[in-house]
Amino acid sequence: MTSLTPRRRVPGPTLRDVAALAGVSLKTASRVLNDGPNVSSATRQAVQEAMESLSYEPDPAARSLRAGHDRTVGVVVDSVGDIFFSELAATLESVLDAAGYSCLLASSNRQEGRERDIVRSLVRRRCAGVIVAPTTPASISAADLAGTPVVFVDRVGHVEGAASVVSDDPGMAFEATRHLLAHGHRRVALLSDSLDLPTTRGRQEGYRRALTEAGVEVAPELMRMECDDESSAMRQVREVLDLADPATAIFSCSSRLSLGVVPALHQFGRTDVALVSFGDFTMADSVQPAVTVVDHSARRIAQTAAEALLAHLPPHDPTHGPTGVIEVPARLIPRGTGEIAAPPTPQQMSRA
Amino acid sequence: MTSLTPRRRVPGPTLRDVAALAGVSLKTASRVLNDGPNVSSATRQAVQEAMESLSYEPDPAARSLRAGHDRTVGVVVDSVGDIFFSELAATLESVLDAAGYSCLLASSNRQEGRERDIVRSLVRRRCAGVIVAPTTPASISAADLAGTPVVFVDRVGHVEGAASVVSDDPGMAFEATRHLLAHGHRRVALLSDSLDLPTTRGRQEGYRRALTEAGVEVAPELMRMECDDESSAMRQVREVLDLADPATAIFSCSSRLSLGVVPALHQFGRTDVALVSFGDFTMADSVQPAVTVVDHSARRIAQTAAEALLAHLPPHDPTHGPTGVIEVPARLIPRGTGEIAAPPTPQQMSRA
């Protein structure tokens, strides 16, 4: 009972076996494995042949233990199941894989405590580095990292020497809203989630600024900040369209919400309502009319973040990687819904 | 240059420190850590207090190296970015996390070679177990696993003693098709991807069998097996609707394709066409009419697979976990599109 044999693992060849076969010492074999200096080409070749013939693979655990780091990058996102983060994760994985790193992926479920636990555990694992979508700017501290390089994604994290790769939330929200205003809309509804994330705040801020600069009143009844899933988004859409002075355009703050807004508009038969979605999504360019979006591409953020992290990892000089906030260019993709003109207002009609 | 210090890692407390503080030997501390037998309660408590006060955390690498296994489960899916697999992965992660395992997630991108490489690398890492969506039934062999417990998901994998958690593809496809036939349809189009996966084949088979049993001709021009993304699905929808003897119902073999079919039908204004989707998706019950789906819930498959794997892992007896093909019950969820009746055919009309 004490010695229940959990199905015997078949041990692979070790570096010792390689060394023995090549007729050299363990250390020399190690040098060849790591492209170390001072190895004669004859020796190097002998060892390489031995590795080949045994189909030797180094043991990551042993390496990690001794060397203090390994070829794994930890990735912490809100949820792997979320459309945005799943794309982000997929891209991170492919970029890091190309650089010889594997990914340890975990979901924080937006809980700060869980996020910190996960990061600590990744650090304990001697991950080469971590990539985190922080729930709050200060959710992760330098102490949690214990020197492990980190790059934040999607939201800014405050850790000395760390980079944060984000899109320009206020700026792009500003542009999206201005785009709607430019098509004559004065009643632009804002759909946003209720969370107090910097991302969310930034987008709300951009919306407000665009209205203000255009001299349009910021109407509280048009700002709907309780949309946490598709169905609540649908409900809010109905409400802003049913107002006495109804919305004629909608700015949806996330692709998740847009997944509720689009069906809602279709269901109500209101394809005359303008819409810009912050965040592209699968069906955006196949629905009719196609949805105008701000593309803050998960792919591009992931690509940039992965490269930023790699610059902090060996063989690069870890002190010279990028630092601070990196804004990934986002762009407005006009596809149809954003270009729907506002109907003439009663005032305009009477004035004419 | 040789000794470039990659930002000094701060080493955490080791078990040795704990032992020293508690005034016991390293081994005794280890015994407490692992709930080993034969430790006096006084000693146990002293060690636990020492661990507490140092906030000690065991080192997974060292543990893995010495014990030959660790608390990590490798997960290999087609792509983390795919809607189905991202949900699958999210659920696996949460179930395994609750059992104290972390996940190492990787995408095979449906390449058999890459899949095998990933699995081998996971095995080398001494993962406690792996969960794989195999590209082919024989893509992974017992030799690749070297004794590591495995559970296959979504598709059947052939490895002695391994469980495969799948939904009843032929059966549910049969039922979906029969559902459409029961509403009077005789021209039911099949939309499927071109891959030669058992899953795909099973669904095609169920479709054929339903038609045959109902005495309906299996029409080649209605079987569209070249749909590999949303846009090709849209194209195929147009084509089957434009036939001289057009389709009146569509059976879409995957949620990914349905994401193209639904917008296509909306765009063509053909909400009179019946549709059943194999696989639920976010917008399915919010579009109008809502989409009837076969729910082969990623969540349920993941849950079952995680439990099957856990049963093969310590502290359970690894030889007594479930084995063979486990079919997760799927169910047809009628929501609207599947219940649209067929228009009377010319034959029926003239006969009347």
Added chain:
DNA sequence: CTCGCAGATGACACCGTTGTCAACGGGTCC
């Protein structure tokens, strides 16, 4: 001819943990 130096190689300790086995002390049973 000797010294020194650099390239090549290996012996050994060590990373943090767990398995093996021996030692110790106290009680039980003849």
Added chain:
DNA sequence: GGACCCGTTGACAACGGTGTCATCTGCGAG
């Protein structure tokens, strides 16, 4: 009272690599 046993404990080696330092060889400089 001695043999025996069991619960408790610790010394030691080992897992598979890498860092440190010593050793050895050959060769050009003085």
